[in-house]
Amino acid sequence: MNLFNISLKINGFPIKKAKTVLETIQQKNDSELSTYIEAKKQDIVTYHLTHNPFYKTFAKEANPKDWNSIPVMTKRHLQQPLNHRLSDGFTTKNVYINKTSGSSGDPFIFAKDKFCHALTWAGFIDRYRWFDLDFNTSKQARFYGIPLNKLGYYKERFKDFLSKRYRFSVFDLGDAQLEKNMNIFKNTKFDYINGYTSSIVQFAKYLQRKNMVLNTMCPTLKACIVTSEMLFEEDKVLLETQLGIPIINEYGAAELGLIAFQNTKNEWIVNTEDLYVEILDENNRVLPYGEEGRVVITSLYNKAHPFIRYDLGDIGKLSKESTLNKPLLETLVGRTNDIVVLPSGKKAAGLSFYYVTKTVIENDGNVKEFIIEQLTLDTFKISYTSSYELSEEKLNNIKAAISKYLEPNLTVEFERKTALERSARGKLKQFKSYL
Known part of the structure; x- marks a missing residue:
């Protein structure tokens, strides 16, 4: 069908x-x-x-x-x-x-x-x-993010069903999760992989460490x-x-x-x-x-x-x-994203912040630009430009989203600026890690 x-x-x-x-x-x-x-x-x-x-x-x-x-x-x-x-x-x-x-x-x-x-x-x-x-x-092996709220989550899962996709998380790229991913490939007849470059590269690096080649375990790829x-x-x-x-x-x-x-x-x-x-x-x-x-x-x-x-x-x-x-x-x-490394040892794709930034996207166009920087293992800074200051409630919502998508007990700092620093090419990179 x-x-x-x-x-x-x-x-x-x-x-x-x-x-x-x-x-x-x-x-x-x-x-x-x-x-x-x-x-x-x-x-x-x-x-x-x-x-x-x-x-x-x-x-x-x-x-x-x-x-x-x-x-x-x-x-x-x-x-x-x-x-x-x-x-x-x-x-x-x-x-x-x-x-x-x-x-x-x-x-x-x-x-x-x-x-x-x-x-x-x-x-x-x-x-x-x-x-x-x-x-x-x-059959698609999909390395993409997924909303963690109930409605968004099940909506994406239903779309995955209609599109013959199995979705692997990009929010956790640690070895334990990647081993689970490998076992799913062993037991599923996938035809192709589709997804964020950095996430799939992390999976390939895991396979390299384990001296494995994926299509020997999943020959339908x-x-x-x-x-x-x-x-x-x-x-x-x-x-x-x-x-x-x-x-x-x-x-x-x-x-x-x-x-x-x-x-x-x-x-x-x-x-x-x-x-x-x-x-x-x-x-x-x-x-x-x-x-x-x-x-x-x-x-x-x-x-x-x-x-x-x-x-x-x-x-x-x-x-x-x-x-x-x-x-x-x-x-x-363009579109190069770093890997996020967290205190627990967990790794996640830089594009994980796409699901966090949805929190600050409003139809009134208030937030014009933003960048997220990882200053230390547990400290992140969000700089943004906007027509008016984000409310305390909105800031707390962003912190809650980061806690949900990445992990709890992270320090998140905010700074509203009149302009954000761009690269020599005029590019504004959304996420940057200083680790």
């Missing part, structure tokens, strides 16, 4: 139509694809200038026929109530709503219209087939897809050696979907079907292929909410071998 497709359909996401549209786009020849991309760029700008009051105000001087006149938007521009940013005819009742992970330190709530979201899933389904993986039938964090070459070699399967690099963002996916030739193919990806310099000028700059992306189909020349907060470079129809992502700088 195709439970995954059925669940999308039940929730109002027209996956059958999305797959048909995706196939139509993919059948275009080079000339037709170039024409299609340029037309879709103009169409989405025209649509939002006509139907989105927020975008009309934001892009007053925009001319759909002059791409250089289209302003670059950042996450800071979108930190205001969601209903101020929705297009005419869209409400919180008829769109897909989610929150960004806050991995760049700039959290906000966003929306996608239901066809746009279905097209995102169609893209993922298509790419996974490159490696003979099927969302409806392939076909591939490992790493996402959400940088994959360094030495880690890729480690994963290939200890897992014994191909390692696939996935690059995406919650608000946009799939941005790039590694193919069977180790090429990092940029999504040109429903996104338009640019690399810009600090003055918003397009850089030639081979030069490193800011990753700026346009969602060509999202009519509910504009993501037009949207600065994702990452630094990257397109290969010199790229063409308009086949851009190749050569390097990506």
Whole structure:
């Protein structure tokens, strides 16, 4: 039974139509694809200038026929109530709503219209087939976080059931837990692994210490897809050696979907079907292929909410071998997260703080930016910028969330600042350890 497709359909996401549209786009020849991309760029700008009051105000001087006149938007521009940013005819009742992970330190709530979201899933389904993986039938070993409150927990577990996934915790990466993980692999016919890079690397390091190769214990494994964090070459070699399967690099963002996916030739193919990806310099000028700059992306189909020349907060470079129809992502700088080490000896992924930061994300856009620093083994500091001071109740809620997701008896300090220190590249790293 195709439970995954059925669940999308039940929730109002027209996956059958999305797959048909995706196939139509993919059948275009080079000339037709170039024409299609340029037309879709103009169409989405025209649509939002006509139907989105927020975008009309934001892009007053925009001319759909002059791409250089289209302003670059950042996450800071979108930190205001969601209903101020929705297009005419869209409400919180008829769109897909989610929150960004806050991995760049700039959290906000966003929306996608239901066809746009279905097209995102169609893209993922298509790419996974490159490696003979099927969302409806392939069993996934999932290294992701999970909400610990009852409603969120069971909601994610139900989604895991529909998607044939078994979720491993990233909140505990100690040897005792990793041994339990290994035993689950021994007794389950997993087809592939998917999850946070750092968590899977920690599992591979455990296997290395134990002199084990995972696919000798779980021979059904076909591939490992790493996402959400940088994959360094030495880690890729480690994963290939200890897992014994191909390692696939996935690059995406919650608000946009799939941005790039590694193919069977180790090429990092940029999504040109429903996104338009640019690399810009600090003055918003397009850089030639081979030069490193800011990753700026346009969602060509999202009519509910504009993501037009949207600065994702990452630094990257397109290969010199790229063409308009086949851009190749050569390097990506960003989303690197440290491992959290705690007094009990427990280890957790830096992205564990995603579930903590949900506590400080509010739809009124008060908290603009934040960073979390581990000062000592048991002391953490949260620095943030906001329109007004966080209440004592809110601070206590954050402390309680940290205690729940990591462990109790940790010292948490808070400091409200007018601005947060950024890297030379302008990147704001959400978590940093000084251990």
